[in-house]
Amino acid sequence: MTKIHYIIIGAVIAVVLLSSSVFIVDEREKALVLRFGQIQSVKEDPGLAFKWPFINEVVRYDDRILSLDTTTIEVTPSDDRRLVVDAFARYRIADPRQFREAIGTGSLATAESRLEGIINPQIRAILGQDGVTSNTILSEDRAGLMQQITDASRTRAQSLGLEVLDVRLKQTNLPEQNLEATFARMRAEREREAADEIARGEEAAQRVRAQADRTVVEITSEARREAEITRGEADAERNGIYAEAYGQDEDFFRFYRSLTAYERALKSGNSSLVITPDSEFFDYLGSPQGR
Structure with missing residues (x-):
């Protein structure tokens, strides 16, 4: 091998060592540097960071605000009127070191399962305390109850390295059988x-x-x-x-009445009349003077 070959091999090894010792921390995440599973340092500021090549390991955690939809549970307020409660929480990984120590090599789903195990009991405890009725939960006092749940959950979630920012009740309905x-x-x-x-x-x-x-x-x-x-x-x-x-004029009046009687009696369609010709009914018809 010539000297040039040694230089090239040395350069390649240097590049490999350099690339293995440098990593980038994104502004949306935090990183832990581990050595044989033990935490060596925490990298929270974005930018370039360094580690021992091949010895140290980098574990990254999301630094953004995360969302958790809890499973639906039943609560019993002080008026013994059961309600089905569906909630969601906003949280973030506040302490990556504490989070790693509490969760270990578990995934974020493991952390959310344990967080849900904190939030749901607090929902039951606060909505089931004395003086809280179903009407209270459905009234304007609902905001105060959600704040109590948030505060209680935040205190207990610190042991997981999590910060609970908010817990909200999405739905509060009657159970199906009660609803019917x-x-x-x-x-x-x-x-x-x-x-x-x-x-x-x-x-x-x-x-x-x-x-x-x-x-x-x-x-x-x-x-x-x-x-x-x-x-x-x-x-x-x-x-x-x-x-x-x-x-x-009595004569004219009698004449007029006779003409009226003739008109009524001799109408077409009337019954036939059988009257002698010398009847008084025809006096004016038979008289040459019309009398």
Whole structure:
């Protein structure tokens, strides 16, 4: 081997050693430098960092705010009305050293399982304490209860190297069997109210119909009375006219009445009349003078 070969081999070894001893810490993460599983240092600032090549190991943890959806649990407030609670938490890895010592080589899922084991008991304890009813949980006091759950969970999660930022109750519902019973009770109550409204409406309709019928009878009776009065006045006026006409010319009046009788008796379609020709009915027809 020539000297150049040794230089090239040395350069390659130097590059390999340098690349193995340098690593980059992203601004979104924190890193632990381990040697045979033991923590040597914590790298929290972003940028270049160094370690012993082939001896040290780098473990990275997410430094961003993480989210955990807890499993649905049942709680029993002080009014013994069970509720199904679904919550979520916001947290971050605040102390990578403490986190590694508590979780070991476990994954983030392991940490979240243990965190959930902290949060859910706090939800049960705080929502089940004296004076907290289902109405309290569903009222404006809900925010204060969530803050209590957050504070209690934050204190207990410090042993895991985690910082609990917030715990929120997503849903607080009745259990399925209670929900059906509640809906049935609500339906029965609404049906009873509807029946009452229908009965009151029928009663009001009966009153309106009775009043309308009474008004119809009164108006009809008044119209008939006025019609009878008008008819009577017309008959009286007609009789007066007849009487006056009869007084002015008795012969003409008798002649007019006879013509009217002929017109009514001899209409088409009337029954046949059998009358002797010398009947008084034909006096004006048989008289040459028309009398």
